[in-house]
Amino acid sequence: MKALSVGPLKLSLPSWRLPAQIGWRDHVIGAALGLAYSLWLVATARTIGFMRDEGVYFRAAVNYVNWWRSVFEHGSEALKQSAIDGPWGDNHEHPALMKTLFGISWWLFHETWHVFSDASTAFRFPAMLTAGMAVWVTYLFGARAYGRFAGLVAGVSLALMPHVFFHAHLACFDVPIMAMWVLCIYVHWRAQERGGLAWAIACGIVFGLTLETKHNAWVLPLVFVPHAFFVHRHAFWRELKAGRLTIPSSLVSMAILGPIVFIALWPYLWNDTVARIEWWFEFHLNHEYYNIEFLGKNYWGPPSPKSYVPVMIAATVSTITVILFVVGGVGRIIENAKRALHWIRGNGDRTKAAVGAAPDAPTAGAAPEAPTAAAAGAPPDVPTGHAALDPETDLLMFLGFASAIGVFFLPKTPIFGGTKHWLTAYPFLAIFAGYGFELVRRAMHRAFADTPLGQNPARRAYLDAGLVASVVLAPLAITAHSNPYGISAYVPLVGGTQGGADLGLNRQFWGYTSQNAAEEYLNANASRGAAVFIHDTTWDAWAHMQEEGRVRHDLRAVFAPHESQYALVEHELHMNEVDYAIWVAYGTDAPVYIVEHDGVPIVSVYKRP
Amino acid sequence: MSGDEQKRSEISSAEPSRSRAAPDTPRLWNARLYKWAFAAVPIVGVLELGALGVQTLQVVPSGDWQAAKAFVAAQSKPEDLVAFAPRWADPVGRQEFGNSLATLEREARADETRFPRAFEVAIRGKHVAALSDWRRASVQQFGGVTVTVWENPAPAHILDDLVSDAIPTRLRVSRVDGNVEADCPFGHAGFQTGGLGSGTPVPDFRFVCPGGFVAVSVLEDASYAPRRCIDARPFGGRNVLRLRFSDVRFGHTLHGHHSLYVEAEHSMRTPVNIAFSVDGAVIGRAVHRDMESWKPFEFDTSDRAGTTGELTVDIQSDTAERRMYCFEADTR
Numbered sequence: 001m002k003a004l005s006v007g008p009l010k011l012s013l014p015s016w017r018l019p020a021q022i023g024w025r026d027h028v029i030g031a032a033l034g035l036a037y038s039l040w041l042v043a044t045a046r047t048i049g050f051m052r053d054e055g056v057y058f059r060a061a062v063n064y065v066n067w068w069r070s071v072f073e074h075g076s077e078a079l080k081q082s083a084i085d086g087p088w089g090d091n092h093e094h095p096a097l098m099k100t101l102f103g104i105s106w107w108l109f110h111e112t113w114h115v116f117s118d119a120s121t122a123f124r125f126p127a128m129l130t131a132g133m134a135v136w137v138t139y140l141f142g143a144r145a146y147g148r149f150a151g152l153v154a155g156v157s158l159a160l161m162p163h164v165f166f167h168a169h170l171a172c173f174d175v176p177i178m179a180m181w182v183l184c185i186y187v188h189w190r191a192q193e194r195g196g197l198a199w200a201i202a203c204g205i206v207f208g209l210t211l212e213t214k215h216n217a218w219v220l221p222l223v224f225v226p227h228a229f230f231v232h233r234h235a236f237w238r239e240l241k242a243g244r245l246t247i248p249s250s251l252v253s254m255a256i257l258g259p260i261v262f263i264a265l266w267p268y269l270w271n272d273t274v275a276r277i278e279w280w281f282e283f284h285l286n287h288e289y290y291n292i293e294f295l296g297k298n299y300w301g302p303p304s305p306k307s308y309v310p311v312m313i314a315a316t317v318s319t320i321t322v323i324l325f326v327v328g329g330v331g332r333i334i335e336n337a338k339r340a341l342h343w344i345r346g347n348g349d350r351t352k353a354a355v356g357a358a359p360d361a362p363t364a365g366a367a368p369e370a371p372t373a374a375a376a377g378a379p380p381d382v383p384t385g386h387a388a389l390d391p392e393t394d395l396l397m398f399l400g401f402a403s404a405i406g407v408f409f410l411p412k413t414p415i416f417g418g419t420k421h422w423l424t425a426y427p428f429l430a431i432f433a434g435y436g437f438e439l440v441r442r443a444m445h446r447a448f449a450d451t452p453l454g455q456n457p458a459r460r461a462y463l464d465a466g467l468v469a470s471v472v473l474a475p476l477a478i479t480a481h482s483n484p485y486g487i488s489a490y491v492p493l494v495g496g497t498q499g500g501a502d503l504g505l506n507r508q509f510w511g512y513t514s515q516n517a518a519e520e521y522l523n524a525n526a527s528r529g530a531a532v533f534i535h536d537t538t539w540d541a542w543a544h545m546q547e548e549g550r551v552r553h554d555l556r557a558v559f560a561p562h563e564s565q566y567a568l569v570e571h572e573l574h575m576n577e578v579d580y581a582i583w584v585a586y587g588t589d590a591p592v593y594i595v596e597h598d599g600v601p602i603v604s605v606y607k608r609p
Numbered sequence: 610m611s612g613d614e615q616k617r618s619e620i621s622s623a624e625p626s627r628s629r630a631a632p633d634t635p636r637l638w639n640a641r642l643y644k645w646a647f648a649a650v651p652i653v654g655v656l657e658l659g660a661l662g663v664q665t666l667q668v669v670p671s672g673d674w675q676a677a678k679a680f681v682a683a684q685s686k687p688e689d690l691v692a693f694a695p696r697w698a699d700p701v702g703r704q705e706f707g708n709s710l711a712t713l714e715r716e717a718r719a720d721e722t723r724f725p726r727a728f729e730v731a732i733r734g735k736h737v738a739a740l741s742d743w744r745r746a747s748v749q750q751f752g753g754v755t756v757t758v759w760e761n762p763a764p765a766h767i768l769d770d771l772v773s774d775a776i777p778t779r780l781r782v783s784r785v786d787g788n789v790e791a792d793c794p795f796g797h798a799g800f801q802t803g804g805l806g807s808g809t810p811v812p813d814f815r816f817v818c819p820g821g822f823v824a825v826s827v828l829e830d831a832s833y834a835p836r837r838c839i840d841a842r843p844f845g846g847r848n849v850l851r852l853r854f855s856d857v858r859f860g861h862t863l864h865g866h867h868s869l870y871v872e873a874e875h876s877m878r879t880p881v882n883i884a885f886s887v888d889g890a891v892i893g894r895a896v897h898r899d900m901e902s903w904k905p906f907e908f909d910t911s912d913r914a915g916t917t918g919e920l921t922v923d924i925q926s927d928t929a930e931r932r933m934y935c936f937e938a939d940t941r
Contacts, residue, residue, distance in 0.1 A: 298833065300875075320654040327650070443647035470651035474658040481665060492660035498667065498733065501697040535804060562800030562813070571700070574805070577829035577871070579700075580717070581802040581810035584827055589716050590708045594700055599668035599732075601700040 022144045030139035030155065034132030037159045041128040041168050045121045047484040048169050049515025049550065055540025056091050057099055057171050058106075058123050063087035064096060065103030067267070081271045088268035092276070093283050096266040097212035098176050101126035118548050123171040131168035134179035135159045138427040141186045145393050146328075146435040149464070153471060154434030157321045158427055160475035163419045166486020174420040177214035182427035184210045184217070185400045188224050189393065191250040192231045204253030208261020215284050216424055219407060223399040224251060231392045290416030291574035296504025298574045304415040309408050312419050313429075315505060318475035319493040321433050328436030332394045339391060401428035418487060418506055441467055484516065485597040497598040507571050508602065511536025513595060517568050517603040518551040521593040526566055531556045533564035535578055561585040569604040582606050669732050673752030674705035680749055680756055681710060681728045690724035691715050692740075694731040702730055717827045717837035719866050719937045720905070725764040729757040768858040768940040771865075771920075775825050775839050779856065782816035782823045785849040785923075793818035808870045808933045809840050820844055820929075823852060828935040831874045831902035836866070838935035841922075843881055845929030852922040858940060859913040863893060863920075865938030868903045869931075875899065879927040881934045886921045887913060897934065910940065 018025055050058075067087040070078040077083060091099065102123045109115040110122035135155045143151025158164060168175045187206045191199035210217040228248040229236055239246040263269045269276050291300045294308055314322060404425035407413055444467060448454030453463060474492075482489035488508050490500030501507065514537040522532065534542050534557045545551040561567045561578070562585040569579045569591075583589040591604035681691060691710050693702030703711040721727065721739045726746070729737050732753055743759035750756075774780060782793040793816040801811035815824035826840040841850055863885055868874070880898045884891055885908065893908030920940075926932045 319657050320650070323650065323653055437650075440647045440650045447644045447647060467651055470654035472654075474654050474661065477658055477661055481661065492657050492664055496661065496664035498664065502695055502733065502735070507697075559804060560800070561802045561810070569700075571697075573833050574871075576833045576835070577807070577809075578804060580827040580829055580835050581807065583713060583717075583835070584810040584812055585800055585802050588708045589703050589711060589713055590706075591700055591704045594704055596668075596701075598665055599701070600697060604700045604704075 018148065022140070022148070026140055026143050026148070026151070027136075030136035030143075030151075033139055033152075033155050033159070034134075034136035036132075037135045037168075038128045038132035041131060041165075042121065042125065044483055045124055045128075045169055046118065046548075046550070048166070048486075049484075049512040049537075050120065050541035050544050051170060051172065051510035051512045052536065052538045052541060053510065054120075054123075054171050054512075055538045055544060057102060058120070058544060059540060060091040061099045061103035061106060061123055061171070063090050063103075064100045065107045068100070068104075069107075084267050084270060088266075092268045093280065094173060094214065095212045095262070096268065097209060098126065098130075098171075098173050098214075100265070102171050120171070120544060120548060124169060127171055127173075127176050128168060130176040130179035131159075131164070134175065134182055134427060137179070137183050137186050138430055141182065141189070141427070142431040142434040145397065145431065147438050149441055149468075150328075150431070150434035150438040152434070153324070153437040153468065154427075154430040156472050157318075157324070157433050157475060158430040160472065160479045161317050161321070161426055161430075162479045162482040162486050162489055162491075163316050164423060164426060165479045165483065167420050167423060173214040174423050177210070177216045178423040178426065180206070180210040180213045181216060181220070181404065181424040182400070184220060185223060185396065188227070188250055188254075189396055192228060192248070192392070195249075197249070200249040200253040201257065203250040204257025205261055207254040207258040208265075211258055211262040212265045215280070216404070216421075219403050221254075222403045223396070224254065227392065227396045227399055230395055287414075289414045290509075291572070292415050292418060292509070293504055293506045293573040294415060296573075299415040300574070302414040303411045304408050304413055306409060308415055309405050309422060312505075315490045315494045315500060315503070316419055317426075317429070318478050318491055320471050320474050321430070324433035324436035324440070324471060325429050326436070327439055328432035328434065331435060331439050332397075332432065336391050336394055397428050397431060401425045401432070404428070418509065437467075437471060485513070485602055488597050488600065488602055497600045501600045504573070507573075507600070509536075509572060511538070511541070511570050513570050513603045514542065514568055515545050515550050516595045517593075517605050518545070518555070520595055521605050522555060522566060523552045525593075526552065526555055529554045529556065530565045531558045531563055533558055533561045533567035533582070535568045536570045536572075536575065537568075565608045567606040567608075569606070571601050571604065579604065667733075667753070669753035671705065673754045674701070676751040677730055677749075677754040677756050678706050678710065680751065681706070681730065684758070685710070685728050686726075688723075688725060690718070690721060690727040692727060692729055692737045694729060694737045695733065695735040698732055698735075706730070713827070713837060717835035719836060719838070719903075721761070722765045722864075723767050723939070723941075725761050727759040727761070729755075729759060731755050731757065765864070765941045766860070768860045769854075770937075770939045771854055771857075771922075772825055772837055772839055772937050772939075774854050774857070775823070775852075777816075779854055780816070780823075781853040781855070782818065783851045783853075784818045784821065784844060785851050787847070790851070791819055793821075793823065798822070806872060808873070809935060811840065818844075818850070821850060823850070826935065828868060828933075829871045830868045831871050831900065833871060834903070836868060836903055836935065836937070838866070838868070838937040840933075840935050841924050842934050843924050843926035843929055843932050845926060845932070848925070850924040852924075854920040854922070856917055857920040858917050859887075859910050859915070860941045861909070861911045861914050863908045863910050863938060863940055864905075865895075865907070865936060866903050866905050867895060867897045867934065867936035868901075869897065869899065870933035870935070873899075873931040873933045874902060876931040878931055881924065881926040881932055883936060884923045885938070886923070887918050 064087060067078060067084070070083070088096070105125045106119055106122040109125060110119045116122040116125065135158055138158045139151040139155030141151070142154035164175065184206045187199070187202050191203045207220065210220065228251050232248050236246060263273065289301045291298055294305060405422045408422060441464060444463060445454060445460065448463060453459045478491055485508070487506070489497050490505060494500055494503060514534050526532065532555050539557055542551065542557045546553050558564050561582045567582045567586070569575065569582065586606055586608050588606070588609055592607045593605040594601045595603040685691060691706065692715065693699045703716065727740050727743065729740060740759045743761055746758040746760045748755060748757050777795040784791045784793060795814070795816050797813055798815055798817050800813045809826050809828045811822065812824045812826055815822045821842055821844055823839060823841050825837065828836045828838050828840070830836050841852065843850055867883060869881070877899045880896045882894065882896050884894045886892060892910055893906065895906035897904055924934065
């Protein structure tokens with residue numbers, strides 16, 4: 001603490017010099033990163049049109065929040081099944097948490113307080129906040145696990161993934177489940193480290209909220225159970241030998257509190273609970289297949305090609321981030337292999353202690369407030385502030401990543417949806433990338449150790465800043481450039497957007513780019529009251545875009561090319577038939593305008609001759 | 610000190626003496642390489658940033674397309690093919706070249722065999738794969754657009770194209786139920802088009818049958834390519850859809866293709882049979898099964914070469930469900 005004297009007052013201000021331990025200052029850093037990200041998302045919200053699904057979620061959100069208001073206004077009447085099933089039956093294939101938050105945000109920030117002039121921004125705002133939260137938690141997780149620089153690069157790298165940035169704008173569930181996924185795993189990790197009832201209860205509540213966000217949460221027990229038993233393996237075996245089965249309290253909490261929170265927040269499940277949960281499972285286990293293009297081929301059924309996930313990650317995540325991920329991942333594998341070798345040989349010292357220590361006692365790295373190597377006067381190139389470079393943490397990080405993408409290698413999993421379904425893996429990809437950065441930074445410090453640059457702490461800070469810039473600027477530029485066509489854009493490694501088109505990678509889905517066609521052509525050129533074939537855009541989404549002045553009010557949406565005077569084709573391989581229908585209906589195959597990204601057609605606009 | 614650090618320290622302390630003795634020894638270079646290997650990461654970061662800048666500047670301006678269009682408009686003949694590459698640039702090519710050069714017949718062609726020359730309009734060094742066996746006659750560069758003129762080594766001489774002949778003056782359509790044959794008059798019946806999954810678009814002018822129709826349309830085949838063809842969906846059962854083309858000039862072959870609409874290709878139902886006959890004599894039969902996509906067929910008509918007659922086409926499938934069938938054929 002520093003004392004500041006102002007006249008008779010003497011204020012004690014907290015020191016902003018970062019101590020070795022990860023603590024509240026890191027929460028401030030993480031929160032600031034997250035807040036900046038959320039504000040960036042809000043600032044660019046209007047650039048992205050409305051997805052097919054968003055129209056449905058907007059409507060459901062209004063229904064849900066109106067029901068909650070009716071609970072306060074009408075009391076028990078609103079709790080009758082007849083009053084619940086109407087509003088909550090809308091879009092009951094997905095849990096209610098995010099839609100409820102979308103609705104509350106709309107009601108408060110648009111309807112009541114007029115913070116957002118666009119209703120859509122108010123609907124989308126909670127998802128944008130969860131994106132910020134994901135950046136915050138990723139920073140914190142990375143910093144505690146592998147050091148502050150690792151956390152910083154992890155948080156920023158996650159934020160600067162073009163597909164994350166795109167989906168983070170939407171009133172959908174893909175980024176919220178990514179945020180809840182990493183939060184849930186983080187809380188579980190802390191619960192294993194810290195123990196105690198409070199952390200166990202937190203695990204149960206957060207797991208319930210994650211279940212209530214999206215069904216990806218079904219996979220999380222595959223992360224928690226092996227990890228918790230690995231952490232507590234000695235106690236588990238000891239108790240088992242004594243004839244008792246012990247289960248970590250966090251798991252018990254998740255098994256009990258998780259479902260309670262899940263059901264409590266989803267009124268649709270308050271009646272016919274078992275049947276409706278069964279239906280929910282059935283719906284997602286037997287979901288209809290969608291079309292998606294991959295390497296020039298259209299897929300519309302399982303299995304996904306085995307190369308789909310790795311190729312799409314390489315094509316959509318900045319290459320520098322992927323390289324750091326590989327460096328970090330390989331670094332952790334090598335370190336754990338060495339540890340395992342030491343342990344097998346029985347001659348490990350600190351390593352052996354860490355691996356073989358009594359699991360219920362905090363390991364050297366487990367207690368975050370314990371003095372770290374740096375605090376103890378270790379060389380400056382040792383990561384500071386990290387809580388754990390232990391195999392348990394590595395296992396958890398690996399499981400958090402692998403379980404999120406693993407399901408896409410199963411024979412029954414279809415390819416639909418592109419990258420958005422494994423966004424949950426990205427915080428862990430980013431954390432490994434952060435650790436990779438830390439290894440590179442240490443190598444840089446060693447290389448400069450006997451130069452003037454390396455010997456002066458201030459100059460070393462410049463080196464660090466330069467290194468951070470070198471791994472952040474490209475992702476920043478790529479992400480900024482991809483907007484608003486985030487799912488059409490590909491990274492320079494594959495040739496950018498044109499390279500992605502050359503390779504035959506998916507151009508887009510969900511019909512959101514009709515807004516761009518309106519902004520670039522229709523609003524200025526279409527005749528008054530013209531009928532527009534809006535292709536993949538839903539009527540709900542079109543109507544919202546008109547309400548917010550994104551699309552001219554007088555343009556009438558129609559769903560058959562021959563009924564229209566203008567027709568849109570949102571380019572996707574399997575949508576080519578719409579192009580051909582317009583050729584036949586209009587008698588011309590020449591569009592009058594094309595919305596492009598880097599020269600690649602996104603939307604063709606036809607005008608009836 | 611870890612083993613690695615100790616090793617590096619040893620290398621470091623050994624460096625001066627070794628550098629005096631033999632400054633370029635591989636070991637020393639390896640040590641230096643190891644020491645500075647980290648620099649690969651910031652270099653990749655900078656390269657990625659630079660690559661983004663370069664790629665975003667590689668968009669071909671409209672002026673280049675228009676210069677290429679002027680060349681193609683001046684040089685091409687109606688019987689030539691005009692095609693764009695890569696495939697994703699096709700909409701840009703159609704927009705820039707317009708309907709007069711990027712005609713429906715060229716865009717939704719059955720194949721390339723009939724074209725004596727092709728004007729390939731390409732960006733990014735791409736090519737139309739189907740022209741790879743043709744002879745390259747000339748290459749012209751218009752900024753970012755390359756126009757390559759290809760010559761077909763063996764162009765087919767088309768005598769009659771049934772798709773172009775599917776007009777009331779040349780075609781009579783009927784539905785045959787056993788011994789009963791009902792005419793399908795040509796007329797205005799309203800468009801039938803829609804969004805994804807609607808199937809082959811149905812033009813407003815068509816031959817209208819009881820429970821069916823015949824019309825020239827554009828099919829989306831299993832590769833999602835456009836195919837201009839005669840939409841002739843079977844009625845199902847033993848009923849036959851019959852098309853009679855009058856005054857067809859015969860050559861040495863009857864050449865054609867047939868297909869189902871892409872989504873129907875996946876429905877795995879009964880095959881569609883097509884039979885061509887002249888004066889009651891069958892000259893060829895073809896069967897289309899699901900997943901066979903845009904399937905070619907060719908029949909020898911040498912014995913009728915130089916003659917003119919009525920060509921009858923019978924189409925049948927045991928079921929009508931999802932049989933969104935389309936064919937094209939010509940005599941050559």
